[in-house]
Amino acid sequence: MEEPRKRARPGRAPAPPGRTSRPRQAEVARLAGVSQATVSLVLGAKKQGSAISAETRQKVLDAARSLGYVPDPAARRLAAARNDLLGVFSFTATFPTDVQHSYYPFLVGVEQEAAARGYDLVLFTGSSSGGAGASGPDALSRVRLADGCLFLGRHAPTEELRRLVEDGFPVVHIGRRDELEGLAWVGADYVSASHEVVDRLAALGHRRIVLVREDDEAPASTDREHGFLKGLEQAGLPAGPEAVFRTADPARTLTPQRLRRWLDEGVTAFVAEETDTGNAWRALRAATAEAGLDCPRDLSLALLGSPPPDLDGETVPAGFDIPRPQLGAAAVRLLAALVAGEEAAEPLVACPYRPGVTAGPPPTGP
Amino acid sequence: MEEPRKRARPGRAPAPPGRTSRPRQAEVARLAGVSQATVSLVLGAKKQGSAISAETRQKVLDAARSLGYVPDPAARRLAAARNDLLGVFSFTATFPTDVQHSYYPFLVGVEQEAAARGYDLVLFTGSSSGGAGASGPDALSRVRLADGCLFLGRHAPTEELRRLVEDGFPVVHIGRRDELEGLAWVGADYVSASHEVVDRLAALGHRRIVLVREDDEAPASTDREHGFLKGLEQAGLPAGPEAVFRTADPARTLTPQRLRRWLDEGVTAFVAEETDTGNAWRALRAATAEAGLDCPRDLSLALLGSPPPDLDGETVPAGFDIPRPQLGAAAVRLLAALVAGEEAAEPLVACPYRPGVTAGPPPTGP
DNA sequence: GCGCATTACTAATGCGCATTACCCCGCAGG
DNA sequence: CCTGCGGGGTAATGCGCATTAGTAATGCGC
Numbered sequence: 001m002e003e004p005r006k007r008a009r010p011g012r013a014p015a016p017p018g019r020t021s022r023p024r025q026a027e028v029a030r031l032a033g034v035s036q037a038t039v040s041l042v043l044g045a046k047k048q049g050s051a052i053s054a055e056t057r058q059k060v061l062d063a064a065r066s067l068g069y070v071p072d073p074a075a076r077r078l079a080a081a082r083n084d085l086l087g088v089f090s091f092t093a094t095f096p097t098d099v100q101h102s103y104y105p106f107l108v109g110v111e112q113e114a115a116a117r118g119y120d121l122v123l124f125t126g127s128s129s130g131g132a133g134a135s136g137p138d139a140l141s142r143v144r145l146a147d148g149c150l151f152l153g154r155h156a157p158t159e160e161l162r163r164l165v166e167d168g169f170p171v172v173h174i175g176r177r178d179e180l181e182g183l184a185w186v187g188a189d190y191v192s193a194s195h196e197v198v199d200r201l202a203a204l205g206h207r208r209i210v211l212v213r214e215d216d217e218a219p220a221s222t223d224r225e226h227g228f229l230k231g232l233e234q235a236g237l238p239a240g241p242e243a244v245f246r247t248a249d250p251a252r253t254l255t256p257q258r259l260r261r262w263l264d265e266g267v268t269a270f271v272a273e274e275t276d277t278g279n280a281w282r283a284l285r286a287a288t289a290e291a292g293l294d295c296p297r298d299l300s301l302a303l304l305g306s307p308p309p310d311l312d313g314e315t316v317p318a319g320f321d322i323p324r325p326q327l328g329a330a331a332v333r334l335l336a337a338l339v340a341g342e343e344a345a346e347p348l349v350a351c352p353y354r355p356g357v358t359a360g361p362p363p364t365g366p
Numbered sequence: 367m368e369e370p371r372k373r374a375r376p377g378r379a380p381a382p383p384g385r386t387s388r389p390r391q392a393e394v395a396r397l398a399g400v401s402q403a404t405v406s407l408v409l410g411a412k413k414q415g416s417a418i419s420a421e422t423r424q425k426v427l428d429a430a431r432s433l434g435y436v437p438d439p440a441a442r443r444l445a446a447a448r449n450d451l452l453g454v455f456s457f458t459a460t461f462p463t464d465v466q467h468s469y470y471p472f473l474v475g476v477e478q479e480a481a482a483r484g485y486d487l488v489l490f491t492g493s494s495s496g497g498a499g500a501s502g503p504d505a506l507s508r509v510r511l512a513d514g515c516l517f518l519g520r521h522a523p524t525e526e527l528r529r530l531v532e533d534g535f536p537v538v539h540i541g542r543r544d545e546l547e548g549l550a551w552v553g554a555d556y557v558s559a560s561h562e563v564v565d566r567l568a569a570l571g572h573r574r575i576v577l578v579r580e581d582d583e584a585p586a587s588t589d590r591e592h593g594f595l596k597g598l599e600q601a602g603l604p605a606g607p608e609a610v611f612r613t614a615d616p617a618r619t620l621t622p623q624r625l626r627r628w629l630d631e632g633v634t635a636f637v638a639e640e641t642d643t644g645n646a647w648r649a650l651r652a653a654t655a656e657a658g659l660d661c662p663r664d665l666s667l668a669l670l671g672s673p674p675p676d677l678d679g680e681t682v683p684a685g686f687d688i689p690r691p692q693l694g695a696a697a698v699r700l701l702a703a704l705v706a707g708e709e710a711a712e713p714l715v716a717c718p719y720r721p722g723v724t725a726g727p728p729p730t731g732p
Numbered sequence: 733g734c735g736c737a738t739t740a741c742t743a744a745t746g747c748g749c750a751t752t753a754c755c756c757c758g759c760a761g762g
Numbered sequence: 763c764c765t766g767c768g769g770g771g772t773a774a775t776g777c778g779c780a781t782t783a784g785t786a787a788t789g790c791g792c
Binding site: 037079 | 742743
Binding site: 025039040043044072074075078079 | 777778779780781782
């Protein structure tokens with residue numbers, strides 16, 4: 001029997017007037033002649049598909065389809081604590097006007113992998129663009145709508161991130177990020193990739209190789225140096241301090257004269273790290289040209305990363321590529337694992353060697 | 367007094383064991399010594415900030431701060447009947463491997479405008495990528511998850527779209543789409559833009575202009591022709607059928623000989639439509655080069671759209687640009703209006719004229 | 733023919749928050 | 763002294779769904 005509780009009618013208005021509101025499970029249930037719970041069971045059909053007769057199941061499915069029923073993600077999440085949504089958060093605009101700095105390559109992989117796993121993506125905007133809920137101490141709180149969240153770029157505020165991590169919210173950072181204990185991340189394996197570049201050069205016959213790097217303590221830089229030196233050692237080549245040329249301003253210090261001196265000393269190959277600016281590589285190329293040297297013939301060059309996009313596209317440098325789409329995909333995989341309560345796996349993604357045209361055998365004879 | 371309802375404990379587990387769940391309003395309330403409702407009132411503080419004493423308010427705020435309270439977006443949305451989420455759906459991958467076909471330029475504008483309006487974006491994957499909920503008759507149902515949805519590309523199945531539209535679900539299509547009554551869309555104003563190109567050429571002194579178009583019935587093509595012809599008429603130039611050269615295979619039919627004949631007939635300027643392939647423009651450029659003609663000097667060329675990205679970047683064609691970011695932004699604005707229950711406004715976005723270097727005064731004398 | 737296990741559902745409940753309806757209290761007016 | 767009234771809160775309720783306890787119906791064995 002119904003209680004006469006008509007006097008109380010809290011909550012919001014029943015439905016936006018004028019247009020059909022989205023169907024609820026209750027409506028599906030009514031149409032199918034079953035209870036709401038049954039609808040939930042049928043539609044939420046997990047692996048344990050039992051306890052529902054095929055007939056009833058079909059009735060429900062038909063009803064749901066005919067009404068165009070779609071579960072409300074908010075309600076779903078509230079009740080089940082998941083909604084098959086992965087967040088993507090970048091402190092700078094995800095789609096900056098300057099395509100060069102965009103996260104596009106990552107997103108290619110993120111989208112694919114997410115799609116393959118049945119996740120949709122939530123792009124959290126407000127981050128930079130000064131939108132409505134732009135910043136503030138709880139700027140990152142919105143990401144909690146998703147089951148988990150990917151973070152791109154180093155600009156996500158550490159404190160906010162810590163908060164999420166501590167709350168057990170699944171978070172994966174694209175790009176190594178060690179300063180925050182417990183933060184899951186995926187990153188390129190610069191060590192191995194740099195190592196391999198040395199291997200290749202050594203295999204070509206080079207016996208003295210110099211790394212040109214900028215004066216920077218980023219993990220990406222030190223990783224490369226580390227792999228480079230390890231490669232030298234393993235190849236039995238001189239790996240002392242003289243094998244690394246570290247300079248704050250490659251354009252000034254890496255002169256053609258300096259280059260010739262190295263050659264005179266028996267150096268036959270140079271390796272530059274990739275940085276935001278690409279200055280190391282740029283300087284190396286410039287010095288080579290100014291010195292009137294031919295690259296694959298007189299000396300070999302390799303770039304530990306991708307060439308600056310503005311540089312002559314004809315000359316593909318030897319070195320390795322950073323597999324950004326794969327990184328994105330790996331991030332999604334890791335995030336999915338975290339969401340599922342599993343533990344993190346290998347965070348490093350291999351960078352494939354790129355033969356390019358700037359490396360060859362060392363020149364023979366004097 | 368508490369009822370002994372301990373036997374029943376439905377719902378999901380209280381919290382993932384082992385980690386602190388983030389605070390709820392209830393905890394804030396307890397700490398502040400008030401009720402949950404009061405917390406909600408204080409934190410949800412809208413314009414009607416009354417009915418709460420300053421003292422209580424402060425207690426609540428302090429408690430919330432000290433606990434680091436952050437509202438659960440899902441719950442908030444459930445209660446408030448909106449999620450501040452806009453969908454973005456593209457039948458093909460949103461971030462295809464081939465950057466050329468990506469919707470990136472649109473998304474730039476979409477993201478900005480969405481951010482400015484406090485919306486987050488949901489990228490519906492599964493569409494093409496063959497993911498979990500890939501296709502099926504209700505493939506589009508998922509978009510109902512958001513408050514409204516943007517559609518990119520012409521491939522979204524009409525029937526599914528109709529369904530959404532009929533249900534009153536706010537939908538905006540990027541790119542003109544007339545076949546579906548009631549479907550809101552935003553598109554570039556090709557008619558006006560093409561018209562203006564003719565104006566400019568006429569102003570430069572050209573008296574006979576020919577449009578080269580491919581054999582295609584897309585609205586984008588017919589719009590351009592329409593604007594072109596209107597421009598001719600208004601400028602008092604010959605706008606008969608001979609002003610339009612329509613061909614299925616520009617590369618074969620647009621020979622240098624054909625070009626010379628036109629010139630002999632007094633034609634001094636050519637206009638090509640932009641298509642997926644860019645064949646019309648390509649053929650025009652090729653014929654000019656093969657005929658040994660100099661572009662700005664011997665004849666003027668204009669392109670109704672953006673040049674194919676693979677074409678020599680040095681030569682900026684005269685014509686107009688398709689303001690994709692603005693289109694994206696306009697789409698968001700329109701969608702936001704629909705979500706708010708307002709009516710659609712002007713769907714056309716103007717295309718700015720691009721002077722370029724391929725148009726100049728007609729050659730003087732024979 | 734009764735106990736008991738299955739099967740096939742339904743009823744009840746709560747997730748976290750927003751939104752009333754209502755209540756309590758002190759004070760002014762009749 | 764009772765009533766009216768407004769400020770300041772609180773209890774109750776529901777959003778839409780998932781989950782689980784409970785129940786009716788049926789089957790089965792002895």
